[in-house]
Amino acid sequence: MMSANYISTLMLSSSLRYSITNNQAALSKASTEATTGRFADVGLELGATTGGDVTLRADLNFADQLVDTNGLVAGRLDVTQDRITQLSSTATDFLKDLIAARSTDGGGRIILPPASSNLQDLIGALNISYNGSYLFSGINTQNQPITAYTAGSASKNQVDADFLAAFGFSQSSASVSSITPAQMQTFLNTSFDAEFASPAWNTNWSSATDQVMQSRISTTEIADTSVSANQIGFRKLAEAYTMMADLGNANLNQSTFQVVVDKAIGLVGSAITDLAALGGSVGTVQQRITTATDKLKTQKDILNNQIVGMEQVDPAEASTRVNALQTQIQTALALTSQLQKISLVNYL
Numbered sequence: 001m002m003s004a005n006y007i008s009t010l011m012l013s014s015s016l017r018y019s020i021t022n023n024q025a026a027l028s029k030a031s032t033e034a035t036t037g038r039f040a041d042v043g044l045e046l047g048a049t050t051g052g053d054v055t056l057r058a059d060l061n062f063a064d065q066l067v068d069t070n071g072l073v074a075g076r077l078d079v080t081q082d083r084i085t086q087l088s089s090t091a092t093d094f095l096k097d098l099i100a101a102r103s104t105d106g107g108g109r110i111i112l113p114p115a116s117s118n119l120q121d122l123i124g125a126l127n128i129s130y131n132g133s134y135l136f137s138g139i140n141t142q143n144q145p146i147t148a149y150t151a152g153s154a155s156k157n158q159v160d161a162d163f164l165a166a167f168g169f170s171q172s173s174a175s176v177s178s179i180t181p182a183q184m185q186t187f188l189n190t191s192f193d194a195e196f197a198s199p200a201w202n203t204n205w206s207s208a209t210d211q212v213m214q215s216r217i218s219t220t221e222i223a224d225t226s227v228s229a230n231q232i233g234f235r236k237l238a239e240a241y242t243m244m245a246d247l248g249n250a251n252l253n254q255s256t257f258q259v260v261v262d263k264a265i266g267l268v269g270s271a272i273t274d275l276a277a278l279g280g281s282v283g284t285v286q287q288r289i290t291t292a293t294d295k296l297k298t299q300k301d302i303l304n305n306q307i308v309g310m311e312q313v314d315p316a317e318a319s320t321r322v323n324a325l326q327t328q329i330q331t332a333l334a335l336t337s338q339l340q341k342i343s344l345v346n347y348l
Helices: 009-036 042-102 107-126 154-167 174-178 181-194 200-205 232-245 254-311 315-341
Strands: 214-216 222-224
Touching: 042 107, 042 214, 042 232, 042 254, 107 232, 107 254, 154 181, 154 200, 181 232, 181 254, 222 254, 232 254
Parallel strands: none
Antiparallel strands: 214 222
16 A cells, blocks of 8 residues: 655755754864864874873973973073173182282272272172072072162171271271281181171071072973072172272271282182182083973974874865865755745745
């Protein structure tokens, strides 16, 4: 027995709308893949191997972060190295001035301007900041490491107090000329030396920490990536400049003045050696960072190639799918338009 099957325009329209919706979703996916060259839904396509892809991407992101961090660290160390070089050059010139002034009449007055200027330059160099962080503050990067040596400062007040306690008068007193070489030598080697050693240095001069910044420069390396203002070379320069700028040298008798100069010569010469060693240490870290960054970039290339191998789609094939889906959608839309024109009203 034969039966009649009824096909309504509503059923046909619904079927076409469903087809259009599915094809539009597939078109969006195919367009994304044709544009990016990778699966639109990596997890769906890779299935059980998705974990490996996630691990590779995590390793790539970590390497990326290390490269970026190394760039910032390298910038900080470049500025740090420049300041160390500058301070060493200034100290070398000052050493020549000291030797010249030692046997010169009025040497105390001659050496005073460069000593005062160099002390301020030293403090300024150690207080330099980079990207909002003080380079020579150790891990205390938000605080300026060295206090100014000016009237009323803790460092200046303590030097004045030590001088008064040792000799019974201030540096500006005419009585300074009565200080004997032995008295000055004792003062320099005891209370004055102590001002540039711990704990006085950390109390009156520096808020920097001895502990310096450390940074991970590769997946396996951590390096010291800053320098503390508490380094001995900086302290020696501060002591030498201070003694030549603020111990009343212009009024000292010649033999006592020579005691001060000899002490300063020893300090500056030793500081130059210390700064050379410090600059060498910084240079070593700079080279390590350069080497580590080069290796990280190579590692990134390898990881990226592995990720591309897992996620890559054939752009030509994706483009073909895009064209086919666009054709199907256009056809379905045209059929839908034709169905919408069919109405019983036209036949009544």
